[in-house]
Amino acid sequence: MAWINFPKVEGLASRQAHVDLPANTYERELGKEGFYGPSTQMYHRHPPTGWKTIEGTLTPRAFDTKKLALLEDDLWKARLLFSNANIQIRFMTLQNDMEHLLRNADGDELIFVHQGAGELFCDYGHLSFSEGDYMLLPRGTQWRMTVNEAVSMLLIEATNDSFKLPDKGLVGNQAIFDPAILDVPKIDDAFMAQQNDAEWRVLVKKRNCLSTITYPFNPLDAVGWHGTLMPVRLNWRDIRPLMSHRYHLPPSAHTTFVSSRFVVCTFVPRPFETDPTALNIPFFHSNDDYDELIFYHAGQFFSRDHIYPGMMTLHPGGIPHGPHPKALQNADKKRGTMTDEVAVMIDTRDTLEASKHAEQVEWPDYVDSWK
Structure with missing residues (x-):
């Protein structure tokens, strides 16, 4: 199948889009x-x-998100602002460390950090974040944040779907940003130090309903991983x-x-x-x-x-x-x-x-x- 696609010109028009517009048009x-x-x-x-x-x-x-004036430590309590069957968009503020883990089983989660800084701990390890960072969390990732500076962030869920990189076509894979600039979580000293045998809860969202799983240990207890599915971080300054x-x-x-x-x-x-x-x-x-x-x-x-x-x-x-x-x-x-x-x-x-x-x-x- 193909679009009906042949250029025609009628009346007074420019020969090229967005250039040399007819006077007073x-x-x-x-x-x-x-x-x-x-x-x-x-x-x-x-x-x-x-x-x-x-x-x-x-x-x-x-809409003015500054007027929300919400302080939450739970993504699922963050106010849902916009949605349809394929996306949910929330805005979340965080002043204190999260005391439990979150897990979105409904779709990939894309976080954009509007203000603040902190540490992300997830299945894959530890990742620092700050203002202007995107963090992409694959569907099902367990995670929590600790706060170094009060955080506000935009959260975009790809409901029953995934986030991918765009096709960069003629300009090549390194255009806009080189995928090599993407940072991934590390199993470092900070990640190992947070592992313990205390009781931890995981709040899981599936079909827009919440379940709570309680463990007698911190389930972020990985010692290593390899593969091609992982969270990534990208700052707008790298674009x-x-x-x-x-x-x-x-x-x-x-x-x-x-x-x-x-x-x-x-x-x-x-x-x-x-x-x-x-x-x-x-x-x-x-x-x-x-x-x-x-x-x-x-x-x-x-x-x-x-x-x-x-x-x-x-x-x-x-x-x-x-x-x-x-x-x-x-x-x-x-x-x-x-x-x-x-x-x-x-x-x-x-x-x-x-x-x-x-x-x-x-x-x-x-x-x-x-x-």
């Missing part, structure tokens, strides 16, 4: 499979986000983004991890495009195959107004996405400078449902910020 991309399939660029007289009002379920939404000074690359160029029904992308500082004919802000797009959720970690977010670290935005499929008016006005002033933002984007094929806990920290006027 705004480009909107309509695509399939997110940014991976066939697409068409439309050229409009007005910004596609220049709405007057929106009624119904397609309203762009924003070397794909760039083009003559073309604005789509978000898919920043893909970090993939699952069957969603992708996780990381936006890190990079140079703005310098070519005066090229867009240097995100192009408007109608990405109706995916919902777009972004967690803002650090810096100044050049395409968004009134958004600061710790906030999340949800742009549902079915409505155009694009930069705020101020970003459009200031676009040319950015040429030759660097972006100053770190953000985690989760694009899901299936509609994300916001929980009542997310709604409690929602900024309801976000939809009006494009006016």
Whole structure:
């Protein structure tokens, strides 16, 4: 099977996407499979986000995780913010050491450390972590954390699924980040020192229900292992983004991890495009195959107004996405400078449902910020 895929041009249009737009127009991309399939660029007289009002379920939404004010030592008590059948997204804060182990039997767990630092102990050994780290825990891994500095973190479950690395295609396996940069847990002195014969509990989540297994010893008692399945750690500072000074690359160029029904992308500082004919802000797009959720970690977010670290935005499929008016006005002033933002984007094929806990920290006027 193949897409109907032959290029046509109608009316006043650019010869190349995102470059040399017709005067006084705004480009909107309509695509399939997110940014991976066939697409068409439309050229409009007005910004596609220049709405007057929106009624119904397609309203762009924003949420402030700082207002959660939760202190938990248990992942399963951390408030579920967004979910569908293929993903669960939580935000967790931790001030004290965990006194029990956790085990997710429903899917792989991806942790992004927003603030703080500590030590992770798991079946595979010991791994230190700090702000900006991703930690990928394969499904079924037993783990706990100790805290060196109060921790807040985003948790992304690939329900009944796994996380993999994206296909890097023409640019090669070392592009974006070399897999050699991935750190793995060590069976070191710290890991051996935590082994004991005290009573330990393991809280296991399966089919979204909890069971507790109690041992008369610490089950993190491995003395060695070998194989190809293991937790890994990656810091956003180790990501070397794909760039083009003559073309604005789509978000898919920043893909970090993939699952069957969603992708996780990381936006890190990079140079703005310098070519005066090229867009240097995100192009408007109608990405109706995916919902777009972004967690803002650090810096100044050049395409968004009134958004600061710790906030999340949800742009549902079915409505155009694009930069705020101020970003459009200031676009040319950015040429030759660097972006100053770190953000985690989760694009899901299936509609994300916001929980009542997310709604409690929602900024309801976000939809009006494009006016």
